[in-house]
Amino acid sequence: MQAMMSLFDKKLSPRNLYAYMNAGSALSEQYRTVRTNLLFALDKHKRYSLAVTSPEKGDGKSVTCTNLAISLAQQGCKVLLIDADMRNPSLHTLFNVKNTTGLSNVLNKTCRIEEAIQNTPVGRLDLLPSGPLPYNPTELADSQAMENLISLALEEYNLVLFDTPAINQYSDAKILANQCDQLIMVIKSGKTAAEKAVKAKKSLSEAKAEFLGIILNQR
Ligand SMILES: Nc1ncnc2c1ncn2[C@@H]1O[C@H](COP(=O)(O)OP(=O)(O)O)[C@@H](O)[C@H]1O
Ligand SMILES: [Mg+2]
Incomplete structure (x- = not known):
């Protein structure tokens, strides 16, 4: 327990990793409910790529x-x-790890995926940070290299989960939704205007990924 506590302090940004930090909290329970709903919607014998x-x-x-x-x-x-939010990455900050190599390097073939993946203090969860900002994030998202990366990752992992840029801001999210099998949209309670949510949903309608549902955040 002692060792776990010091790991919390050193490795994680405590404000945001509720599910890990505070397994008994009401918010963690909410994430577990979302997890259950997600697992019900998916076939447990299959592996998936999922864009959020x-x-x-x-x-x-x-x-x-x-x-x-x-x-x-x-x-x-x-x-x-x-x-995969290469313009505005934040997962390396949340997990308090370096972002010197990551997704952008793998996609522009300056390093291999296994060299860029980092372990996290959460067993069975690995992280691929964004890597340095490339000059062509949209093209990289839309590349054969991205398709290859997803196939390779799915040989190792049951689920490959993509954090993406905002839909109404860049086309990257739409492109990623086309590369992935499944898609989830997050809406911020009291902030996301209905017409913006409708516009976002519409722009995703032609993507290959199956639309799994919406998560209402900060209700
Ligand atoms: N459920 C939540 N409870 C408390 N703070 C939250 C919650 N969801 C997001 N935040 C805070 O809101 C801000 C934006 O969240 P973030 O996940 O970075 O948004 P996005 O990735 O969509 O840009 C962050 O400071 C984050 O800590
Ligand atoms: Mg973000």
Whole structure:
């Protein structure tokens, strides 16, 4: 227990990793409910790539995605969490790890995926941080290299979870939704205007990914 506590302090940003820090809290329970609903919707014998997105910046994509990843890993699922918000990455900060190599390096082929993946203090959860900001994030998201990365990751992990940029801001999220099997949209309670949510949902309608549902954040 002592060792766990010092790990909390050194490795994690305590404010945001509720599901790990505070397994007994009401919020953790909410993440577990989302996890249960998600697992009901998926076939437990299959492996999935899943994009988490939202209409705008600040809706809670990164926090939701991280806590969902933790919650699923705690349930026994082997999860790779990928920071695909290359313009505004935050997962390396949440997990307090370096972002010197990551997704952008793997996609532009300056390093291999296994060199860029980092272990986290949460068993069964690994992290691929965004890496340095590339000059062409949209093209990288839309590349054959991204398709290859997802296939390779799915050989190792049950779930590959993508944190993405806001839908109404860049086309990256739409592109990622087209690369992934499943899609979840986060809406911020009291903030996301109905027409923005509708616009976001509409722009995702042609993507390949199956729309699993909406998570209402900060209700
Ligand atoms: N459920 C929540 N409870 C408390 N704070 C939250 C919650 N969801 C998000 N936040 C806070 O809101 C801010 C934006 O969240 P973030 O996940 O970074 O948004 P996005 O990734 O969509 O830009 C962060 O400071 C985060 O800590
Ligand atoms: Mg974010």
